[in-house]
Amino acid sequence: MTELVPRREGRKRNAATTSERIRRTALELFSTQGYEATGIRELADRVGMTTASLYHYVGTKAELLTDIMRDAQARLLAAAQGALAGIDDPAARIVRLVHIHVLAHAIFQLEARTVDTELRVLDPSALQEILDARDEYEQLWREAIVRGCDDGVFTVPDASTARLAIMTMSTGVAHWYKPNRGASPAELAVNFSDLALALLRATDAAGRTVDTAALALGDPAELIPLLGIAPPASTADAAR
Amino acid sequence: MTELVPRREGRKRNAATTSERIRRTALELFSTQGYEATGIRELADRVGMTTASLYHYVGTKAELLTDIMRDAQARLLAAAQGALAGIDDPAARIVRLVHIHVLAHAIFQLEARTVDTELRVLDPSALQEILDARDEYEQLWREAIVRGCDDGVFTVPDASTARLAIMTMSTGVAHWYKPNRGASPAELAVNFSDLALALLRATDAAGRTVDTAALALGDPAELIPLLGIAPPASTADAAR
DNA sequence: CCTACCGATCGGTAGG
DNA sequence: CCTACCGATCGGTAGG
Numbered sequence: 001m002t003e004l005v006p007r008r009e010g011r012k013r014n015a016a017t018t019s020e021r022i023r024r025t026a027l028e029l030f031s032t033q034g035y036e037a038t039g040i041r042e043l044a045d046r047v048g049m050t051t052a053s054l055y056h057y058v059g060t061k062a063e064l065l066t067d068i069m070r071d072a073q074a075r076l077l078a079a080a081q082g083a084l085a086g087i088d089d090p091a092a093r094i095v096r097l098v099h100i101h102v103l104a105h106a107i108f109q110l111e112a113r114t115v116d117t118e119l120r121v122l123d124p125s126a127l128q129e130i131l132d133a134r135d136e137y138e139q140l141w142r143e144a145i146v147r148g149c150d151d152g153v154f155t156v157p158d159a160s161t162a163r164l165a166i167m168t169m170s171t172g173v174a175h176w177y178k179p180n181r182g183a184s185p186a187e188l189a190v191n192f193s194d195l196a197l198a199l200l201r202a203t204d205a206a207g208r209t210v211d212t213a214a215l216a217l218g219d220p221a222e223l224i225p226l227l228g229i230a231p232p233a234s235t236a237d238a239a240r
Numbered sequence: 241m242t243e244l245v246p247r248r249e250g251r252k253r254n255a256a257t258t259s260e261r262i263r264r265t266a267l268e269l270f271s272t273q274g275y276e277a278t279g280i281r282e283l284a285d286r287v288g289m290t291t292a293s294l295y296h297y298v299g300t301k302a303e304l305l306t307d308i309m310r311d312a313q314a315r316l317l318a319a320a321q322g323a324l325a326g327i328d329d330p331a332a333r334i335v336r337l338v339h340i341h342v343l344a345h346a347i348f349q350l351e352a353r354t355v356d357t358e359l360r361v362l363d364p365s366a367l368q369e370i371l372d373a374r375d376e377y378e379q380l381w382r383e384a385i386v387r388g389c390d391d392g393v394f395t396v397p398d399a400s401t402a403r404l405a406i407m408t409m410s411t412g413v414a415h416w417y418k419p420n421r422g423a424s425p426a427e428l429a430v431n432f433s434d435l436a437l438a439l440l441r442a443t444d445a446a447g448r449t450v451d452t453a454a455l456a457l458g459d460p461a462e463l464i465p466l467l468g469i470a471p472p473a474s475t476a477d478a479a480r
Numbered sequence: 481c482c483t484a485c486c487g488a489t490c491g492g493t494a495g496g
Numbered sequence: 497c498c499t500a501c502c503g504a505t506c507g508g509t510a511g512g
Contacts, residue, residue, distance in 0.1 A: 018484090034360060036276030040507060052509075053485050061507065117357065120274060156438075157431045158423075165435050168412030169405040176404060183398075191397045195405050198396075199439040280495060291496080293497045301495070 019057050022047050026064045031110040035065050035118045065118060066126040072111035073133040076104050079226040080140055090148030091202050092215050097141055098170055098193040099220035104227055105174035106185035112174035141167060145200070153210070154200040166196045186221035193220075259297050262287050266304045271350040275305050275358045305358060306366045312351035313373040316344050319466040320380055330388030331442050332455050337381055338410055338433040339460035344467055345414040346425035352414035381407060385440070393450075394440040406436045426461035433460075 025046045029038040040061055044054040058064055083100040087093050105112045119127065145163050148154035156162040170192055177188065193212045202210040265286045269278040280301055284294040298304055323340040327333050345352045359367065385403050388394035396402040410432055417428065433452045442450040 032360070034274070034276060036274060037361065039505080041505085050486065051507080052487080055508070056483090056485065120272070121277065157434050161428070161431050162435065164412060164416060165409040165432070168415075169409040172404060172408035175408075188401070191401050192405070194397050195402060195439050198441050199435050201438050279493085281493090290498060292499080295496070296497070 018047075022054065022057055023064065023068065027068055027110050027114065030065060030068070030118065031113045035061075035114075035121050062121075062123065062126075065114070066122060068111060069115050069118065069122070069130055070126070070133075072108060072115050073130050073137075075108070075228055076101070077133050077137045079104060079223070079228075080137055082226040083223050084140065087217075089215070090144050090151060091153055091197065091200075091210055092217060093144040094141075094148065094166075094196060094200065094202075095193040095212055095215055095217055096223075097144065098166065098196045099189040099217075100223050100226065101167070101170045102173050102189040102192045103185050103220060103224060105171055106177045106179070106188055107224070107227060109174045109177065109179075112171070116171065116174065138163075138167070148200065148202070153204070154202055156200055162200060166199060169195070184221075186219060186224075189220040258287075262294065262297055263304065263308065267308055267350050267354065270305060270308070270358065271353045275301075275354075275361050302361075302363065302366075305354070306362060308351060309355050309358065309362070309370055310366070310373075312348060312355050313370050313377075315348070315468055316341070317373050317377045319344060319463070319468075320377055322466040323463050324380065327457075329455070330384050330391060331393055331437065331440075331450055332457060333384040334381075334388065334406075334436055334440065334442075335433040335452055335455055335457055336463075337384065338406065338436045339429040339457075340463050340466065341407070341410045342413050342429040342432045343425050343460060343464060345411055346417045346419070346428055347464070347467060349414045349417065349419075352411070356411065356414065378403075378407070388440065388442070393444070394442055396440055402440060406439060409435070424461075426459060426464075429460040 022043070026038070026043055029043060029046070038061075040051050040054060043061075044051045047054065079100050080097060083096040084093055087096055115130070119130065122130065141163050142159075145154060145156075145159050149156065149159050154162075173188060173192070177185075179185070183191065190212050197210055197212065204210050204214070262283070266278070266283055269283060269286070278301075280291050280294060283301075284291045287294065319340050320337060323336040324333055327336055355370070359370065362370065381403050382399075385394060385396075385399050389396065389399050394402075413428060413432070417425075419425075423431065430452050437450055437452065444450050444454070
């Protein structure tokens with residue numbers, strides 16, 4: 001509560017902080033109870049306001065959900081594009097995609113669960129927006145797998161099913177991963193890229209089995225900055 | 241509408257049929273809109289009743305959901321136990337588990353989606369019941385994978401992560417599989433068991449890569465009867 | 481004219 | 497299976 005620095009733009013700063021607190025709290029409620037089961041009164045109570053005050057900062061409950069989902073999807077797409085920059089080899093591209101996907105789903109678990117679970121409550125135009133970003137993201141996976149199959153470095157019964165399998169198993173991280181116990185997100189990312197390469201029966205030009213280490217792409221933890229700032233702790237509110 | 245046979249137990253038959261129609265309609269609404277977003281008035285309208293009449297057949301909305309989820313989970317467990325009967329080899333056991341899992345999630349898609357999505361709305365005792373059945377089911381997978389790793393026929397970074405990956409990717413079938421287009425459930429099952437064996441880097445005693453065909457377990461379609469009767473078509477109501 | 485809210489209540493609908 | 501309702505709570509907004 002102590003003010004360490006004078007705040008010249010105090011009003012604006014507080015407005016932003018309050019909006020962020022509302023959004024963070026909404027995310028926590030939506031991702032644990034579900035959007036429909038979360039009342040605006042419950043949200044307002046948790047933030048310590050009346051609903052009338054809440055509506056000073058927020059358009060509607062639906063907008064809150066839409067913003068959360070859109071931002072999460074946009075962040076994933078942008079991070080994936082960043083993680084692929086300068087990488088050409090299909091096996092390396094898949095590894096990078098798995099790494100950024102697992103990192104995003106381990107670090108932004110609540111956002112990922114919400115995107116996964118609440119698509120059906122979106123209105124048609126908001127849904128279209130999210131699905132467009134998702135399609136663009138999936139296209140990155142599709143291309144890498146098809147090219148790997150064409151080059152003969154991947155061998156799968158069906159490229160489309162293999163892609164769905166890898167994406168689905170990696171998305172699962174958001175549902176069962178427990179931070180602060182067991183593997184770090186980066187370790188999990190390597191574990192999963194090894195599983196993905198195995199599933200794809202990835203081999204090098206000489207026909208030898210390929211794993212993540214063989215591709216020498218570095219620690220996936222280096223990709224974390226691509227995801228933007230870390231999710232704020234629930235009640236973090238540092239002066240400045 | 242024509243009666244082909246006299247019905248001596250007309251009342252009972254109709255009562256059963258109405259309950260089934262309500263349950264089937266509830267399943268369709270829950271699995272597409274979500275439990276919270278489905279109103280009892282909406283359910284009653286779809287079945288062609290008032291809400292009051294609906295409550296003649298049904299305890300509560302929550303009970304309807306609980307029954308659907310419990311039955312689906314019980315069916316999956318029983319089918320898996322049946323599919324494993326007389327199978328000892330870990331690779332063969334995993335293949336059988338993947339087959340029955342994919343079949344169940346392709347054929348009983350709506351039930352599977354509901355179990356997947358609506359766990360959080362269950363009350364503690366109903367939740368415990370479902371989780372107990374799920375734990376017993378997962379234990380079958382755990383044992384097969386651990387034994388395969390011990391025997392040296394599977395090679396994975398981490399047995400627990402590999403199990404979650406395979407189960408999650410197979411469960412995904414319930415969310416994207418379209419019946420009546422592309423592969424049959426049995427074909428999909430073989431596709432997935434090949435992916436699972438690849439992911440586990442399964443080999444035989446001689447160190448050669450193993451696929452589903454090599455295990456000669458027969459067509460997974462033969463396992464379908466283990467799942468019990470097929471889901472009724474939405475409006476099926478045969479005389480007798 | 482602004483911001484950051486308040487107490488009270490709106491019209492409708494929820495499950496039962 | 498219906499009409500007629502209940503206690504409570506829903507998302508959202510009024511004036512100040």
